[in-house]
Amino acid sequence: MREYWVILRAELFGLFISPATYVASFYFLSLLAIGFRFFIESFTTTDWILPPLSSLVVGLVFGSPGLIPFLTMRSFAEERRLGTLETLMSAPVGSISLVLGKWSASYLFFLIICGFAFCFPALLHFLFPEQGETLGFTQYEQWIGAWTFLMIFGASFTSVGIFASSITKNQMVAGMLSFTLLTLYLSVMAFSFGESSSLNSIDNFSDFWNACVGSFGHGLHKLQHFSVGLIDVGTIFHQLILSFLFLSLATLQVERLNH
């Protein structure tokens, strides 16, 4: 456990001193702020059915393929390129602590960026309380739901990035791979992550398939629940499994490198 904290601290420090992280975060937050501003301005004229706060979540989730690679691509690829992974493993540190430490650092940094993004509506509400109330910023269940949604998806997205970084020595390749995997993942999520069938209604393979991956045409269905403060345990479980899967693959890869 001690090694985990040491790795986490060192990785966070590494992210904080890396110019690439700042550049990526700045551009990401700037684009998000601009998008959010225009969305809020035109909110009354759009047919957006979700609370306005969810637009920020959608922006953060769909912008992740552009941000997550910057947070994760260095973690293992750079260590492998420099050969410092061997030095690291010569200390009393296990591969699980190593992977978890690096993943936690990227994840925390992602949450920090999400925290900054959440400052936009918070600031809006602080400066213009009436407008904020009209837009529903006083309903705290929406904030909790939106934050939980980001937390669970951030966990699985960063684990994909860590896995991509562990399989190559080249940072750029790691970055492109995690961008591709996340885009693919979001595409699948956007188109197929709909209503899951209950066990009672599984009568044929099609029902079973829908229960597993959801039905097409219900893009971001789960965000509807989260955006109004309805926590969907199934979605949390789903994302935790994905995080566990990719982190396990990254751990296996690190162990394979040493053999």
Place this chain on the structure above:
Amino acid sequence: MSSETKPLPIVEVLNLRKRYGAIQALKGISFSIGKGEIVGFLGPNGAGKSTTLRILSGLIPADSGEAKVCGVDLAEEEGEVRRHIGYLAENNPLPEDLRVIEYLNFRARLKGLEGSRKRERTRIVLDICDLERKVSERKIGNLSKGFRQRVGIADALLAEPRLVILDEPTIGLDPRQSAITRKMMERLRGEVSFLLSSHILSEVEACCDRMIILSHGQIVTEGTLLELQKEFIHNTVFEIVAHGNRIDLQREIRRIDETCELIQDDPVEVTGKRRFTFSTEKGSEVAENILKRLLGVEQFKVSEFQITRPDLETIFLRATKKNWEDQDFLGRKKKRTEVANEQSE
């Protein structure tokens, strides 16, 4: 000393084997290292030195055999073993964007050092490795090769290891930097055991108590320099700087030792004298008797006499030669017919 009171060796390796695909990197090597010993690990490229060092530092597992560090079995308690070891990897990879002090603090925390002990140990290793304050504040990426190597060694020494494994610690260093590394080992002689792999034989000769020579995954010989000299070099070679011709000199010498052979005869500049190199099977005492006799003969005017000890390079080449000839490029033993064919060619 009886076997009961004999201290446990720091490293005990028994019949260690490792295979990489078709190549048998280690073919059952066994050796031990005592407390405070500095042991040189020598061998040609691909002999299995780095593999052995990586196994001992817990980076890779062995296929079979037993390896114990400080009495702890590597296969059973790899993490515990790493606490007793300081390891400097070949090429010494270091993170470029950290400052020396930041890196050492990180490594110290990783090795379980906290608070005042961490500060104290960091200060001590910076002192041992001659990394003054100004250098410790610099980024590792901006350091010269010599300083980087010292940072790597400082890291290896951080957690007061009982065994320090150095894989090619002076490769690419200038003579002054190499001397600093040797000085550092000298300072810790007796307290910490060192296992040092190097291609620079003069350096191993200068600082190691004992050498282990590997070739094709096997230990071909081990011992102190004197023991290796006795094992591989049977003749005593001595040099004489004297006047006169070699026939007279050789005749005079053969009166004492019939086996003595002249192996080299070179003129010495300006003086008009010549440098004769002889080889005898009868050891250094006979060589000294020869000197006494020659000093009594005025004609030769002997001005220099020196018994030359064979260096480690000669021993290394002889020790690895036979093993090298017997193996093919994959480290497998050649068939008798192949060897016979090569010899006939």
